Amino acid sequence: RSKRINVWRQVMVKTWIEEASRNNCSALRVLPLYYAMTEWYRDPETVRVLYGLTVSNGIVKKLSSGVAESSVAGTIGVLVTPSLYPLDQFTLARDVQPGFNSLIDSVSRSHEFLTSALENVLETDSFTRRLFEIYKKTRQDNQQTCSLGIHRCDYMLDWRGDDGGMGLRQIEINTVACSIQGFAPGLKSFHEYVSSRYAENETFNVPQNLCLEATVDAFAIAWNEFKNEEAAILFVVEEETFNMYDQLAIEVDLWKRYSIKCLRRTLSQVHGEARLGPGRQLILLDIVCAVVYFRAGYSPSDYPTDKEWEARLLIESSTASLSPSAAYQLMGTKKVQQCLASPGALEQFVSDPKLVKKMRSTFAGQYALDKTPEGDRAVELALQDPDRFVLKPQREGGGNNYYGNDVRVKMEEIRDTPEREAYILMDRVHPPPQMGLILRPHPRVLELEREPVISELGIYGTYVRRGEKVVLNTAAGHCLRTKPVAVNEGGIGVGASYLDSPSLV
Ligand code: ADP
Numbered sequence: 001r002s003k004r005i006n007v008w009r010q011v012m013v014k015t016w017i018e019e020a021s022r023n024n025c026s027a028l029r030v031l032p033l034y035y036a037m038t039e040w041y042r043d044p045e046t047v048r049v050l051y052g053l054t055v056s057n058g059i060v061k062k063l064s065s066g067v068a069e070s071s072v073a074g075t076i077g078v079l080v081t082p083s084l085y086p087l088d089q090f091t092l093a094r095d096v097q098p099g100f101n102s103l104i105d106s107v108s109r110s111h112e113f114l115t116s117a118l119e120n121v122l123e124t125d126s127f128t129r130r131l132f133e134i135y136k137k138t139r140q141d142n143q144q145t146c147s148l149g150i151h152r153c154d155y156m157l158d159w160r161g162d163d164g165g166m167g168l169r170q171i172e173i174n175t176v177a178c179s180i181q182g183f184a185p186g187l188k189s190f191h192e193y194v195s196s197r198y199a200e201n202e203t204f205n206v207p208q209n210l211c212l213e214a215t216v217d218a219f220a221i222a223w224n225e226f227k228n229e230e231a232a233i234l235f236v237v238e239e240e241t242f243n244m245y246d247q248l249a250i251e252v253d254l255w256k257r258y259s260i261k262c263l264r265r266t267l268s269q270v271h272g273e274a275r276l277g278p279g280r281q282l283i284l285l286d287i288v289c290a291v292v293y294f295r296a297g298y299s300p301s302d303y304p305t306d307k308e309w310e311a312r313l314l315i316e317s318s319t320a321s322l323s324p325s326a327a328y329q330l331m332g333t334k335k336v337q338q339c340l341a342s343p344g345a346l347e348q349f350v351s352d353p354k355l356v357k358k359m360r361s362t363f364a365g366q367y368a369l370d371k372t373p374e375g376d377r378a379v380e381l382a383l384q385d386p387d388r389f390v391l392k393p394q395r396e397g398g399g400n401n402y403y404g405n406d407v408r409v410k411m412e413e414i415r416d417t418p419e420r421e422a423y424i425l426m427d428r429v430h431p432p433p434q435m436g437l438i439l440r441p442h443p444r445v446l447e448l449e450r451e452p453v454i455s456e457l458g459i460y461g462t463y464v465r466r467g468e469k470v471v472l473n474t475a476a477g478h479c480l481r482t483k484p485v486a487v488n489e490g491g492i493g494v495g496a497s498y499l500d501s502p503s504l505v
């Protein structure tokens, strides 16, 4: 079997690289081979074992609405066998991450750049406007102990690009609520089991992944800079958090390795319980908070009333280190990223020309929809050929973009309104499909399903700066999210994609 898998791997890579440009689904030609390899998936015993494995490895989420937080868990969908990923592109993504960490920090400190990039967005997007107001109010008298970045840059491979190869294309930079680090250890042990039981061990080349540890280390470093052993880390969370076990893994590791305590509160609870103490310390009931970690606060629905915005302002005015600060969160907007992709922008912030070149090589085409001749041209292009693009508003968390004919419909709706400037247009990236074996989440687990899938690689980055001293700047592990080819959106949280590991080739 092991031999057959190797043949499959070779054929797949050949398909990817040499036949890439011919048509979108040539990878399907290796289908019969793949089926032969994976006959075992039909065995109900296998499904029982794999399903149990996800539960026992903590690859779970809160199941349904309205039940107590800790009471019910269902599984999250996973790829049973790791998906192939080209080593050179994986390495490139990891290599440029410290550059992106510094870029995020530098842009967040450039009032001029943030202001001019977001100027037109602020006119119609009230969510971004309120966040910007908080940033403006606190920026001059900023007391935050450290700048703390827990980032994730996401990429897809483009196999129809000009370079003819398998170019890495950045889909977006996330600066707020980057998730699923917590599942890395469980996923590792899941794939190790599959490998040893069904694929004779050395078949998969899954790289080490320390994203959970690295995230926790970054929090501990920022916490340490605060110099108060009693201080806690505050997790700002949604009213109802389906992805709570992912967050719990971070909380548990913070205690296990550093004896740091965590609190979980919604923004409205923060409003009721928090105040600024002596020297503008953030005090929740009677506990001082050294660090605030936002796993909510990126969506308008997290701010149902003015109270939640007041809580955000209170946090922003304090001495706590924030992941992210309002400035980091603004840097993470789609609009700022579109501006950074335009010629000459990167050079303003990154001095090493070699690094600029490497970073830029990952960019996909992005277009402003301003009311300028170029903006008008972008609108026309999108109306003519909507399949070439993705239309994005200034939102996070999945489920907000427009694809295919919806690009045309939405564009027609906004083209003559000022609202259009709050969107950006991006070239659509087409990753090479490969066959995936999906263990779908409860309650759909009946049998494993195999279908063509595409992947999105995420590289985490951690960054801590105190004053002018950069205390930490590193690539901090990775994640792979994989989805059926026909699905437009991504994201584990919205149920569009599934957890996966890269197997490097
Ligand atoms: P969000 O901040 O909501 O995650 P993204 O820009 O990451 O927004 O878009 C969500 C998903 O849409 C991505 O995970 C990816 O699957 C898909 N997507 C976004 N941009 C592109 C693109 N340029 N080409 C192909 N798919 C894209």
Ligand code: MG
Pocket (backbone or CB within 6 Å): 154, 172, 398, 490
């Ligand atoms: Mg995304």
Ligand code: MG
Pocket (backbone or CB within 6 Å): 172, 173, 174, 395, 396, 397, 398
């Ligand atoms: Mg995002």
